[in-house]
Amino acid sequence: DIDYRLRYFLEPKQGAAFARLRAVREAKGELIAFLDDDNLPDPDWLAQAYTFGLEHPQAGAWSGQIHGDFEVKLPENFERIQAFLAIREHGSNPHLFDAESLRLPPAAALVVRKQAWCENVPQQPTLSGKLPGIFVQGDDYEPLLYIHYAGWQIWYNPTMHTYHQIPHWRLERDYLLTLARGCGLCIFQLRLINAKNWQKPIIFAKTILGNLRRILQHLIQYKGQFKTNLIALFELNFYLASMMSPFYSLRWKLDKFFKTISIQHD
Template sequence: MNEVIEKLDFTVAIPTYNGAKRLPQVLDLLLKQTGIEKLDWEIIIIDNNSNDNTNEVIEYYQKSYSQNISLKCFLEKKQGIAFARIRAISEARGEFIAFVDDDNLPANDWVSQSYNFGKEHPQAGAWSGQIHGDFEVSPPENFNRIQAFLAIREHGLEPYLFDADNLRLPPGAALVVRKKAWCESVPEELVFKGRLSKLMVSGDDTEALLYLHKAGWEIWYNPAMHIDHKIPHWRLEKDYLLVLARGCGLCIFQLRLINAKNWQKPILLIKTILGNLRRVLQHLIKYRGQFKSNLIALFEINFYWASMMSPFYSLRWKLDKIFKKAITQND
């Protein structure tokens, strides 16, 4: 006899890797949520191969919960945030699924604001709110120009639809999705798996959202949802930021192909190369002699350069895939 799975209103899914020190603050804030008295919801943690005492922390909270909230943990052995989120989708029982990273600190009404928005916008496949930076050290001058790359989003007080056609989309952190929309629209296997290699190629968040957009679902900004994103000092250091800039750039062309028609692809190729070449040259002229002292300008030119090279990275990825498939068939 098949087990009947109880459907819930809302799931908070927390992907984590070695999050023993970060998880308690997140879980404590989720336990203090307001306006959820009539909500049937759960918290699930996706442990992505942690080797610290994450499991002990989770067991402690499972035993100490006094509220009627289900807290479960699932081990996802495939490394990468994309695999962790896909596992969360399969395990979640909620109509809406919220991805909260283990360094995201939700406001006390974040769950209720997220749930209410989804109910009020039935065509919304995904929605996200304001993400504020909680910095361990002061960010560099003009950091606001690149803060979106670190999942900090403060876009004003009015709701609006994100511009998916121009890749202006929210990050996967603090994102809420409609489970039905995801299951019907997003492939089981995504091209981008998360920042796994030394290149730290990103794009997994945007890739999933583009498939939702392609299927006709709306993607919204809801300013009533507030989360603080903890930014440790090392995420503001030069070495990390430059790798991040290149990783965010290398995925650009492959992402643009998702919603492109065949006749548009050669045009996109030319625009990606020439458009970013123009930006690189403009930055070289504008900031000549300043790149050693201006970290933000250096970040931007690395992002433009990697974006310009992204068609070649996409070609390399496709060739690797063909090569691996050929080896598998021969075996």
Template sequence: MHFTVAIPTYNGASRLPKLLEQLRTQVNTEDLVWEIIIVDNNSKDNTAEIVRQYQANWPEPYPLRYCLEREQGAAFARLRAIREANGELIGFLDDDNLPDTNWVAAAYLFGKEHPNAGAYGGQIHGDFEVEPPENFKRIQSFLAIREGGKKPHLYDPDHLNLPPAAAVVVRKQAWCENVPSRPTLGGKANGSMIQGDDYEPLLYMHKAGWEIWYHPTMQTYHQIPHWRLEKDYLISLIRGSSLCICHLRMINAKTWQKPIIIARIMLGSLRRAILHLLKYRWKVKTDLIAACEMEFHLSSFASPFYFIKTSLVSQFVRYTGKNQTGFV
């Protein structure tokens, strides 16, 4: 099989119909053998029922499949999709990210023309329910918006410049040969907003020599409701996106490099936080964008402490067989 569209979802009953209808309008796929897999990450709503209804009346030549992944977290849903997928290329789509009608064809063609590409993403535009605040473009990347121009180019994984999982294509071979079966970062789950789970597998692929590309012909539209522009949500999102920085930088680091990386993260983040405070002063409390940027600097500074803490906990669990609460 040529291509798999994988849709990890949690409580996506209200969002999936729009995405499935958009996938049914894909063009230039007549010569492709492809499939759609919905990975239900232990939803509490009627996601499974919605998918069953679609399956019962699915006239398309490409199959619509469903599987349930009970281990909570987007990273585990993506791992399940990799195991279930029959395609040599797997295109992940978040359930609130709508693709252009040529997305599948463009994604497959690029992978075929770039055999060294282990992963690649395209343009992700924001489709806002309400007008975003002034200067929102300064922080729009935290909402998986990517508008990197009209020319394909390589990403820069060494500086954590990578495509988000909201609309990324991975080569199954590159993933299966290089990505561990258990992620370090599981994704947002059980109240945690810690992220980085979408970057972690790409860094392992990069370490093995696979290229990570930006391909602008692949365009999607991220549906962003009004509440995702509220301060509390954005601050929490940015905190989770920043606390994982040290974890991510350690993935491809040698042992002797790790103390240097920690020092650079802390000193660099502290310097940027001080300069930011000097520039905006009290606006860091009243201006939404300035406040979000300050949160990024402070949480980046704290990321080595989070890395050390979780590493110690992991070692404790490994040697004692107990979790943080003391239970096996």
């Protein structure tokens, strides 16, 4: 007999990344579905996810359409930044995600194959997820990159539909700009996943110079509009944070190093 009772586990380590690791350890099935509590699925979401997994045995992870259910009117040109709020509507045809360009599904509605995760995702994540006072993103992309580099496929399945509940405060200026910076600060660390040592200086330079070019182009294109154009300001903050992400990563590693030294001398 199969026990269908809901099981609840407390993960003492803070951060969504640790909660997902705990879920994988406790899961008994071959497929594991992650679903945020503010992302409501269609009644057939699990059935569609299961069927897709059977039909695509090389898929290590897959996600579907995430529609926005908004409490207030959207700002003009919101579609340019909607992906940052886990809104994903990529059409009616299944296709592979482009992991090399960091075009990946969010963990708000994601299914993974337990084998692909357990064989490739480390138990200690680099990016833990949002914490009090820390809003650096990228924790949902990190395991997907490990799965991708191990040879598994990551798919978009348009028959899986969820509806992300977006309250008014998540469209306010302060929240959106904080989100933009948090998404940008993780870029360099994500690029380093599985990078060889000789590639790291190249990634360092490309991250800085590539985003500097984007910033200059953006400043020219939207000159004088940043006080009134929230979407353009969001994009500018994302580019700035992405450019600074190598230095944020270096600071994080130095903090970790000095904490280790301090513990050893206590």
